[in-house]
Amino acid sequence: xxxxxxxxxxxxxxxxxRVGGFAFGARVEDVAGLLEARPSPIPRQRAPLAGVLAFxxxxxxxxxxxxxxELDPPASSARYAMVxxxxxxxxxxxxxxxPRLIYAKELREADLSVADPExxxxxxxxxxxxxxxxxxxxxWSVIDSILPDAASEARAxxxxx
Amino acid sequence: xxxxxxxxxxxxxxxxxSGSASFTxxxxxxxxxxxxxxxxxxxxxxxxxxxxxAGVVALLGGAATAAGGSGRSAGVARARQVLASLEGGEAMPxxxxxxxxxxxxxxxxxxxxEQQRTSASAIAELExxxxxxETAATLLREGKDxxxxxxxxxxxxxxxxxxxxxxxxxxxxxxxLPLGEEDLIGLTGDRLSETWPSAQTExxxxxxxxxxxxxxxxxxxxxxxxxxxxxxxxxxxxxxDALAESMASxxxxxxxxxxxxxxxxxxxxxxxxxxxxxxxIEDLAAGLMRASELASVAERLTNRATLLALNAALxxxxxxxxxxxxxxxxxxxLAEFAREATDTISRLASEIEYKVGETITAIHAxxxxxxxxxxxxxxxxxxxxxxxxxxRAVDSLRRRARSLRAELTAxxxxxxxxxxxxxxxxxxxxxxxxxxxxxxxxxPRFDAGPSSGLSHDLAPNxxxxxxxxxxxxxxxxxLDRLKPGKGTPS
Numbered sequence: 001x002x003x004x005x006x007x008x009x010x011x012x013x014x015x016x017x018r019v020g021g022f023a024f025g026a027r028v029e030d031v032a033g034l035l036e037a038r039p040s041p042i043p044r045q046r047a048p049l050a051g052v053l054a055f056x057x058x059x060x061x062x063x064x065x066x067x068x069x070e071l072d073p074p075a076s077s078a079r080y081a082m083v084x085x086x087x088x089x090x091x092x093x094x095x096x097x098x099p100r101l102i103y104a105k106e107l108r109e110a111d112l113s114v115a116d117p118e119x120x121x122x123x124x125x126x127x128x129x130x131x132x133x134x135x136x137x138x139x140w141s142v143i144d145s146i147l148p149d150a151a152s153e154a155r156a157x158x159x160x161x
Numbered sequence: 162x163x164x165x166x167x168x169x170x171x172x173x174x175x176x177x178x179s180g181s182a183s184f185t186x187x188x189x190x191x192x193x194x195x196x197x198x199x200x201x202x203x204x205x206x207x208x209x210x211x212x213x214x215a216g217v218v219a220l221l222g223g224a225a226t227a228a229g230g231s232g233r234s235a236g237v238a239r240a241r242q243v244l245a246s247l248e249g250g251e252a253m254p255x256x257x258x259x260x261x262x263x264x265x266x267x268x269x270x271x272x273x274x275e276q277q278r279t280s281a282s283a284i285a286e287l288e289x290x291x292x293x294x295e296t297a298a299t300l301l302r303e304g305k306d307x308x309x310x311x312x313x314x315x316x317x318x319x320x321x322x323x324x325x326x327x328x329x330x331x332x333x334x335x336x337x338l339p340l341g342e343e344d345l346i347g348l349t350g351d352r353l354s355e356t357w358p359s360a361q362t363e364x365x366x367x368x369x370x371x372x373x374x375x376x377x378x379x380x381x382x383x384x385x386x387x388x389x390x391x392x393x394x395x396x397x398x399x400x401x402d403a404l405a406e407s408m409a410s411x412x413x414x415x416x417x418x419x420x421x422x423x424x425x426x427x428x429x430x431x432x433x434x435x436x437x438x439x440x441x442i443e444d445l446a447a448g449l450m451r452a453s454e455l456a457s458v459a460e461r462l463t464n465r466a467t468l469l470a471l472n473a474a475l476x477x478x479x480x481x482x483x484x485x486x487x488x489x490x491x492x493x494x495l496a497e498f499a500r501e502a503t504d505t506i507s508r509l510a511s512e513i514e515y516k517v518g519e520t521i522t523a524i525h526a527x528x529x530x531x532x533x534x535x536x537x538x539x540x541x542x543x544x545x546x547x548x549x550x551x552x553r554a555v556d557s558l559r560r561r562a563r564s565l566r567a568e569l570t571a572x573x574x575x576x577x578x579x580x581x582x583x584x585x586x587x588x589x590x591x592x593x594x595x596x597x598x599x600x601x602x603x604x605p606r607f608d609a610g611p612s613s614g615l616s617h618d619l620a621p622n623x624x625x626x627x628x629x630x631x632x633x634x635x636x637x638x639x640l641d642r643l644k645p646g647k648g649t650p651s
Contacts, residue, residue: 015475028475028479029479031479033472034472034475035468098468101471101474103478
């Protein structure tokens with residue numbers, strides 16, 4: 001019988017990628033899919049919002065992680081979009097390199113103290129694989145900071161008027 | 162040619178001695194003065210004294226005049242001695258060594274006398290040769306052998322020529338002469354002598370010794386001979402036309418068939434080869450660029466395959482299905498294989514493109530080096546194969562051949578165009594087809610060797626053996642018929 005690796009690392013695997021010298025990752029349970037990033041711009045778009053993506057018949061917003069972290073852009077213009085989903089909400093994270101899949105058996109959950117202090121409160125979990133620390137960000141809070149809730153936005157608009 | 166040496170003018174300079182014109186005037190002056198002094202003495206001195214002084218003066222004047230006359234008489238006598246010596250051929254060594262005017266006069270007169278004797282000898286020799294030529298021409302017109310009939314010709318300057326002509330009668334005499342045939346016979350043959358001993362070396366025809374006019378008349382009546390001559394001239398004209406066209410094509414840089422295959426200089430050949438190679442390699446480079454584009458497409462496909470494999474693995478991991486995981490694994494392997502292949506193709510394309518670029522650069526550099534080397538070797542000369550002098554010679558031969566044919570046609574009243582008359586043996590003038598003569602041997606000769614000549618080019622003999630056995634009267638026939646007002650066939 002196959003053992004459940006999620007019981008050891010609280011995940012079945014990790015999609016890892018490198019941005020600006022940091023190793024980031026996302027749990028496979030949160031990832032709905034990968035695709036080549038060709039976002040379409042939207043009106044009144046502001047960085048780090050990159051536009052919207054068509055994913056499996058739905059339109060999801062996407063933001064550029066490099067711009068969000070204010071890192072130097074890579075030489076290559078190729079970008080991949082990692083679509084994260086939670087319930088009915090989905091959004092995309094643009095990464096400069098194609099992520100690689102790291103299975104749970106290769107992961108070990110580390111303490112948050114080993115995380116890079118520059119990333120601060122953005123980090124949700126830190127994993128170690130092959131002597132490398134992989135930071136799992138709290139992408140939901142990031143997208144919430146970029147895209148405020150429509151209801152709160154509407155309320156703020158009414159209050160101003 | 163006579164020696165036109167200019168003789169120095171014979172001038173008798175005034176001499177310090179006797180015998181000159183000034184001496185005559187001085188004698189006259191002395192006598193005149195003596196007479197005046199004698200008259201004055203008679204008038205002024207009376208008596209015997211006057212007459213005595215007059216007599217003495219008269220005696221002195223007479224003595225002076227006598228002295229002048231005796232000097233002139235001595236000069237005249239010496240001149241008479243010189244003339245007698247020149248006329249008699251007697252040498253006067255003393256006078257010849259005289260440094261004065263009489264010595265110079267004597268030596269000059271001797272030179273003139275020698276020149277006169279030399280000129281007279283040359284004129285006599287020329288007169289003798291002229292008489293021999295006239296004798297030989299007369300005997301030739303009569304159909305006789307000059308060496309047999311005229312013994313004086315056996316020792317003259319014409320002996321070698323006459324013997325050579327008698328031993329080899331088939332060879333044209335004109336070809337062995339230092340002059341060109343145009344100088345000898347003219348363009349129409351009007352300078353040609355009339356006869357040649359045809360039967361001297363021809364045993365079969367020895368019995369009736371036939372003179373040249375008789376043979377000409379017999380040949381003129383032969384339509385086959387006329388057709389043969391026309392046929393030969395037509396072939397000669399066609400050959401010259403082809404040769405001239407070939408030369409013109411070569412000079413224009415095109416082949417005889419009009420294609421652009423004419424001769425080119427080595428520098429042009431090198432340039433053409435290098436350009437051909439460079440064009441081929443540039444085409445190859447363009448193909449490699451298209452291959453690189455295809456490699457880029459393959460790379461995009463590989464990326465999508467990799468992405469697909471990653472998505473499959475992601476789903477398999479999320480679902481925990483082993484079957485899905487197996488499919489995802491195979492998809493990943495396929496994507497890896499595609500990536501490796503794409504990387505290999507891209508690397509090879511890059512390497513080939515780089516090497517082609519290097520080769521194109523090297524070829525262009527080699528082209529410049531080769532052109533410089535060829536230019537240095539050939540001195541930059543781009544000479545055509547056929548020089549203009551040869552083309553002019555061929556054109557001159559063509560004009561002469563056409564002129565000859567036109568005059569022959571006008572005289573014979575047959576044929577119109579070389580191309581039409583190239584089969585003159587089939588025409589009515591040629592007579593029966595069964596009697597049609599064999600084709601002529603008409604290889605054009607452009608050398609000036611002893612065996613060359615129009616007699617060979619135009620001889621209508623089917624074989625060289627019979628041609629050498631025959632006298633050159635066929636050429637004579639042809640030229641005789643070209644003479645104005647003579648030999649027009651019936």
